[in-house]
Amino acid sequence: MKNAVLLTISSVFALLAGCLSASAQGQAELETFQATAGERSVIFRGKQAARYSFPANGHPYWTQSAFETGDIVIEGNLYRDVPLNIDALAQRALVQLEGSPVSVALTPAQVSSLTVGGRRFVGVGPDGDLPEGFYEVFGEGSEQVYKHIFKRLENSVTNANGSTIGYYDENYRPDVVRHFSYFANYYFRDAAGQFSPFKGKSALLRHFPDRKREIRRGVNAAAIDRNDFDAFCKAVLNIAAQ
Numbered sequence: 483m484k485n486a487v488l489l490t491i492s493s494v495f496a497l498l499a500g501c502l503s504a505s506a507q508g509q510a511e512l513e514t515f516q517a518t519a520g521e522r523s524v525i526f527r528g529k530q531a532a533r534y535s536f537p538a539n540g541h542p543y544w545t546q547s548a549f550e551t552g553d554i555v556i557e558g559n560l561y562r563d564v565p566l567n568i569d570a571l572a573q574r575a576l577v578q579l580e581g582s583p584v585s586v587a588l589t590p591a592q593v594s595s596l597t598v599g600g601r602r603f604v605g606v607g608p609d610g611d612l613p614e615g616f617y618e619v620f621g622e623g624s625e626q627v628y629k630h631i632f633k634r635l636e637n638s639v640t641n642a643n644g645s646t647i648g649y650y651d652e653n654y655r656p657d658v659v660r661h662f663s664y665f666a667n668y669y670f671r672d673a674a675g676q677f678s679p680f681k682g683k684s685a686l687l688r689h690f691p692d693r694k695r696e697i698r699r700g701v702n703a704a705a706i707d708r709n710d711f712d713a714f715c716k717a718v719l720n721i722a723a724q
Contacts, residue, residue: 531576531587532569539641540651540662542571542633544616549578549585552598556588566598570633571662573615575605590614604628611677612669620716623723624673625689627715633662668715683714690722697721 534542541547549565554577565578567585574587575596591607593616602619606612617628638646641661643654648664669677670689680686687694700721706713 529587531574531585532572534571536660537655537658538635538660538662539643539654539658540633540647540649540664542569542635542662544568544570544631549576550598552596554596555594556592558594566596568596568603568616570616570631570664571635573632575603575616590616611675613667617669620712621719621723623719625719625722626671627686627719628669628671628677629712629715630667630669632665632667634665636661636663668711683711686715686718690718693722 532542544567547567549567551563552566553560553562554564554566554575555561567576567578568574569576569587572587573590575590575593576585576587578585588605589607590605590610591614593605595602595604597603603616604619605616606614608614612628613630615630615632617630620627620629637659638661639659641647641659644650646663647654647661667679668681668686669679670686671677672689678689680689687698690697697718701714701717704717706717
Protein backbone atom coordinates (compact mmCIF):
# COMPACT_ATOMS: atom_id res chain seq x y z
CA MET A 483 0.00 0.00 0.00
CA LYS A 484 2.86 2.42 0.77
CA ASN A 485 4.19 2.07 -2.77
CA ALA A 486 0.80 2.31 -4.39
CA VAL A 487 0.45 4.93 -7.10
CA LEU A 488 -2.64 7.12 -6.71
CA LEU A 489 -4.42 7.60 -10.05
CA THR A 490 -7.25 10.06 -10.57
CA ILE A 491 -10.13 8.31 -12.29
CA SER A 492 -12.79 10.99 -11.97
CA SER A 493 -11.77 12.42 -15.34
CA VAL A 494 -12.01 8.96 -16.90
CA PHE A 495 -15.46 8.47 -15.39
CA ALA A 496 -16.63 11.83 -16.76
CA LEU A 497 -15.34 10.97 -20.22
CA LEU A 498 -16.96 7.54 -20.22
CA ALA A 499 -20.32 8.63 -18.88
CA GLY A 500 -21.24 10.23 -22.19
CA CYS A 501 -20.43 7.19 -24.32
CA LEU A 502 -22.19 4.50 -22.29
CA SER A 503 -25.88 3.84 -22.75
CA ALA A 504 -28.26 3.13 -19.90
CA SER A 505 -29.21 -0.23 -21.38
CA ALA A 506 -28.14 -3.55 -19.87
CA GLN A 507 -24.39 -4.01 -20.04
CA GLY A 508 -23.05 -5.98 -22.98
CA GLN A 509 -19.72 -6.82 -24.51
CA ALA A 510 -19.86 -3.81 -26.84
CA GLU A 511 -20.28 -1.38 -23.94
CA LEU A 512 -17.48 -3.09 -22.04
CA GLU A 513 -15.09 -2.89 -24.98
CA THR A 514 -15.88 0.81 -25.46
CA PHE A 515 -15.47 1.34 -21.73
CA GLN A 516 -12.03 -0.26 -21.68
CA ALA A 517 -10.82 1.33 -24.93
CA THR A 518 -11.76 4.82 -23.76
CA ALA A 519 -10.10 4.27 -20.38
CA GLY A 520 -6.79 3.56 -22.08
CA GLU A 521 -3.98 1.14 -21.28
CA ARG A 522 -2.89 3.12 -18.24
CA SER A 523 -6.09 2.36 -16.34
CA VAL A 524 -5.57 -1.25 -15.28
CA ILE A 525 -8.76 -1.05 -13.25
CA PHE A 526 -10.75 -1.52 -16.46
CA ARG A 527 -8.90 -4.53 -17.84
CA GLY A 528 -11.09 -7.14 -16.15
CA LYS A 529 -13.80 -9.15 -17.82
CA GLN A 530 -17.46 -8.31 -17.90
CA ALA A 531 -19.05 -9.10 -14.54
CA ALA A 532 -21.44 -12.04 -14.40
CA ARG A 533 -25.13 -11.17 -14.34
CA TYR A 534 -27.62 -13.26 -12.36
CA SER A 535 -30.97 -12.50 -13.95
CA PHE A 536 -32.68 -15.81 -13.12
CA PRO A 537 -35.05 -16.16 -10.12
CA ALA A 538 -33.23 -17.14 -6.93
CA ASN A 539 -33.52 -16.36 -3.24
CA GLY A 540 -30.68 -14.49 -1.62
CA HIS A 541 -27.91 -12.92 -3.69
CA PRO A 542 -24.40 -13.89 -4.85
CA TYR A 543 -22.58 -10.94 -3.26
CA TRP A 544 -20.52 -10.68 -0.08
CA THR A 545 -23.04 -8.76 2.03
CA GLN A 546 -25.39 -6.89 -0.29
CA SER A 547 -26.15 -6.44 -3.97
CA ALA A 548 -25.68 -2.65 -3.85
CA PHE A 549 -22.26 -1.21 -4.65
CA GLU A 550 -20.42 0.88 -2.04
CA THR A 551 -17.79 3.53 -2.63
CA GLY A 552 -14.33 2.51 -1.51
CA ASP A 553 -10.64 2.21 -2.38
CA ILE A 554 -8.96 -0.58 -4.33
CA VAL A 555 -5.33 -1.45 -5.12
CA ILE A 556 -4.81 -3.22 -8.43
CA GLU A 557 -1.34 -4.28 -9.52
CA GLY A 558 0.26 -1.59 -7.37
CA ASN A 559 -2.12 1.21 -8.38
CA LEU A 560 -4.44 2.80 -5.82
CA TYR A 561 -7.87 3.99 -6.95
CA ARG A 562 -10.00 6.00 -4.54
CA ASP A 563 -13.75 6.54 -4.32
CA VAL A 564 -14.70 3.73 -6.70
CA PRO A 565 -18.06 1.86 -6.56
CA LEU A 566 -17.09 -1.66 -5.43
CA ASN A 567 -18.61 -5.00 -4.54
CA ILE A 568 -17.49 -8.63 -4.18
CA ASP A 569 -19.12 -11.52 -6.01
CA ALA A 570 -18.85 -14.31 -3.42
CA LEU A 571 -20.05 -16.95 -5.90
CA ALA A 572 -17.47 -16.24 -8.62
CA GLN A 573 -14.88 -14.83 -6.15
CA ARG A 574 -14.40 -11.65 -8.14
CA ALA A 575 -14.04 -8.01 -7.12
CA LEU A 576 -16.50 -5.83 -9.02
CA VAL A 577 -15.71 -2.29 -10.15
CA GLN A 578 -18.55 -0.16 -11.46
CA LEU A 579 -18.75 3.12 -13.31
CA GLU A 580 -20.97 5.36 -11.20
CA GLY A 581 -24.30 6.00 -12.90
CA SER A 582 -23.79 3.19 -15.42
CA PRO A 583 -24.80 -0.49 -15.49
CA VAL A 584 -21.30 -1.43 -16.67
CA SER A 585 -19.16 -3.31 -14.14
CA VAL A 586 -15.85 -5.13 -14.49
CA ALA A 587 -14.84 -8.32 -12.64
CA LEU A 588 -11.28 -8.64 -11.33
CA THR A 589 -9.61 -11.83 -10.10
CA PRO A 590 -8.16 -12.15 -6.57
CA ALA A 591 -4.66 -12.26 -8.11
CA GLN A 592 -5.21 -8.80 -9.65
CA VAL A 593 -6.44 -7.14 -6.45
CA SER A 594 -3.99 -6.55 -3.60
CA SER A 595 -6.61 -5.05 -1.31
CA LEU A 596 -9.86 -3.13 -1.20
CA THR A 597 -11.49 -1.12 1.57
CA VAL A 598 -15.23 -0.54 1.78
CA GLY A 599 -17.16 0.92 4.70
CA GLY A 600 -14.15 0.68 6.99
CA ARG A 601 -13.72 -3.03 6.20
CA ARG A 602 -10.49 -4.27 4.62
CA PHE A 603 -10.31 -7.13 2.14
CA VAL A 604 -7.38 -8.80 0.38
CA GLY A 605 -7.23 -10.95 -2.71
CA VAL A 606 -5.41 -14.29 -2.62
CA GLY A 607 -4.40 -15.77 -5.95
CA PRO A 608 -4.02 -19.43 -6.93
CA ASP A 609 -0.44 -19.54 -5.59
CA GLY A 610 -1.24 -17.98 -2.20
CA ASP A 611 -1.08 -19.48 1.28
CA LEU A 612 -4.89 -19.66 1.45
CA PRO A 613 -7.52 -21.00 -0.95
CA GLU A 614 -8.01 -18.61 -3.86
CA GLY A 615 -10.55 -15.89 -3.19
CA PHE A 616 -11.25 -12.72 -1.22
CA TYR A 617 -10.81 -12.40 2.55
CA GLU A 618 -11.89 -9.83 5.10
CA VAL A 619 -9.01 -9.04 7.45
CA PHE A 620 -9.62 -8.54 11.20
CA GLY A 621 -6.97 -6.94 13.40
CA GLU A 622 -4.21 -4.39 12.94
CA GLY A 623 -1.51 -6.13 14.99
CA SER A 624 0.94 -8.90 14.18
CA GLU A 625 -1.81 -11.51 14.65
CA GLN A 626 -4.88 -11.38 12.46
CA VAL A 627 -7.95 -13.34 11.38
CA TYR A 628 -8.89 -13.81 7.72
CA LYS A 629 -12.55 -14.45 6.97
CA HIS A 630 -13.51 -16.07 3.67
CA ILE A 631 -17.12 -15.91 2.49
CA PHE A 632 -18.21 -17.99 -0.46
CA LYS A 633 -21.61 -18.84 -1.89
CA ARG A 634 -23.11 -21.62 -3.95
CA LEU A 635 -26.15 -21.69 -6.20
CA GLU A 636 -28.28 -24.58 -5.02
CA ASN A 637 -31.74 -26.05 -5.54
CA SER A 638 -34.04 -27.12 -2.74
CA VAL A 639 -37.78 -27.51 -2.33
CA THR A 640 -37.40 -27.22 1.45
CA ASN A 641 -35.28 -24.07 1.62
CA ALA A 642 -36.28 -21.54 4.24
CA ASN A 643 -35.34 -17.92 4.66
CA GLY A 644 -32.40 -17.64 7.03
CA SER A 645 -32.01 -21.23 8.18
CA THR A 646 -31.04 -22.93 4.92
CA ILE A 647 -29.76 -19.97 2.97
CA GLY A 648 -27.49 -18.88 5.84
CA TYR A 649 -28.64 -15.26 5.95
CA TYR A 650 -31.88 -13.28 5.82
CA ASP A 651 -33.31 -12.25 2.45
CA GLU A 652 -35.91 -9.49 2.79
CA ASN A 653 -37.22 -10.36 -0.69
CA TYR A 654 -37.49 -14.10 -0.03
CA ARG A 655 -40.01 -15.96 -2.22
CA PRO A 656 -41.14 -19.41 -1.04
CA ASP A 657 -42.10 -20.47 -4.59
CA VAL A 658 -38.53 -20.09 -5.88
CA VAL A 659 -36.44 -23.25 -5.42
CA ARG A 660 -33.01 -21.88 -6.29
CA HIS A 661 -31.01 -19.95 -3.71
CA PHE A 662 -27.51 -18.67 -3.01
CA SER A 663 -26.24 -20.50 0.07
CA TYR A 664 -23.76 -18.76 2.38
CA PHE A 665 -20.60 -20.30 3.84
CA ALA A 666 -17.75 -18.79 5.88
CA ASN A 667 -14.30 -20.07 6.83
CA TYR A 668 -11.88 -18.45 9.30
CA TYR A 669 -8.08 -18.56 9.33
CA PHE A 670 -5.72 -17.38 12.05
CA ARG A 671 -2.55 -15.63 10.89
CA ASP A 672 0.20 -15.73 13.53
CA ALA A 673 3.05 -13.25 14.00
CA ALA A 674 5.26 -15.30 11.67
CA GLY A 675 2.69 -15.06 8.87
CA GLN A 676 1.56 -18.69 9.08
CA PHE A 677 -2.12 -19.49 8.52
CA SER A 678 -4.25 -22.13 10.21
CA PRO A 679 -8.00 -22.70 9.93
CA PHE A 680 -10.12 -22.62 13.09
CA LYS A 681 -13.75 -22.97 14.13
CA GLY A 682 -15.25 -21.49 17.25
CA LYS A 683 -14.20 -19.15 20.03
CA SER A 684 -12.26 -21.71 22.03
CA ALA A 685 -10.21 -22.62 18.96
CA LEU A 686 -9.25 -18.98 18.47
CA LEU A 687 -8.25 -18.56 22.11
CA ARG A 688 -5.96 -21.59 21.87
CA HIS A 689 -3.73 -19.50 19.60
CA PHE A 690 -2.93 -17.36 22.68
CA PRO A 691 -1.95 -20.02 25.25
CA ASP A 692 -0.09 -17.60 27.53
CA ARG A 693 -2.84 -14.97 27.46
CA LYS A 694 -5.99 -17.04 27.09
CA ARG A 695 -7.48 -16.26 30.51
CA GLU A 696 -6.56 -12.59 30.30
CA ILE A 697 -8.11 -12.26 26.86
CA ARG A 698 -11.26 -14.12 27.88
CA ARG A 699 -11.72 -11.81 30.87
CA GLY A 700 -11.28 -8.79 28.62
CA VAL A 701 -13.83 -10.08 26.12
CA ASN A 702 -16.33 -10.83 28.89
CA ALA A 703 -15.81 -7.38 30.36
CA ALA A 704 -16.56 -5.85 26.97
CA ALA A 705 -19.90 -7.73 26.89
CA ILE A 706 -19.43 -8.94 23.33
CA ASP A 707 -22.60 -10.43 21.87
CA ARG A 708 -22.27 -14.21 22.18
CA ASN A 709 -23.93 -14.66 18.79
CA ASP A 710 -21.59 -12.33 16.92
CA PHE A 711 -18.50 -14.36 16.12
CA ASP A 712 -16.89 -11.62 14.04
CA ALA A 713 -17.15 -9.16 16.94
CA PHE A 714 -15.59 -11.78 19.23
CA CYS A 715 -12.64 -12.26 16.85
CA LYS A 716 -12.05 -8.51 16.60
CA ALA A 717 -12.22 -8.10 20.38
CA VAL A 718 -9.72 -10.91 20.96
CA LEU A 719 -7.27 -9.46 18.45
CA ASN A 720 -7.64 -5.98 19.88
CA ILE A 721 -6.91 -7.17 23.43
CA ALA A 722 -4.02 -9.38 22.25
CA ALA A 723 -2.41 -6.41 20.46
CA GLN A 724 -2.35 -4.26 23.63
